[in-house]
Amino acid sequence: MAQVEATTERIIAADAGKVFEALADYENTRAKLLPEHFSEFEVREGGDGEGTLVHWKLQATSKRIRDCLLEVTEPTDGQLIEKDRNSSMVTTWTVTPAGEGKSKAVVSTVWNGAGGVGGFFEKTFAPKGLGRIYDAILANLAAEVEK
Secondary structure, eight states, rough: EEEEEEEEEEESSSHHHHHHHHHBBTTTTTTOOOTTTTTEEEEEEESSTTTTTTEEEEEESSOOOEEEEEEEEOSSSSEEEEETTTTTEEEEEEEESSTOOOOEEEEEEEEOOOOHHHHHHHHHHHHHHHHHHHHHHHHHHHHHHOO
């Protein structure tokens, strides 16, 4: 099994604190940011960053649906880590200042991919598909905080 990684970033015209606050707000804001690839969104514990337990289904392709139960931690300022209890998937969101009134939001997901031919195709195509999904989330995040 090879590790698969997908990373996407965006400069957002809003203060890093405001951007991070929106990302960490699973109770109110996060559901609004998710594109059609996500369903069954539910906050099960917490709701604001560290200590949150959130569930959703992610349909990355017509055949591939991940049932995700994510534990959220905040190991450093400006960083959220979502660890899936149902798989090896770990998503890290990092928000840093990027100049006056701007921030850089980076999202990176890693997981243990399949072996063999299926693993080759997963490693080749999954990062691009997930990158498009994350582009949509970051665009929605920008629209939310740049109001």
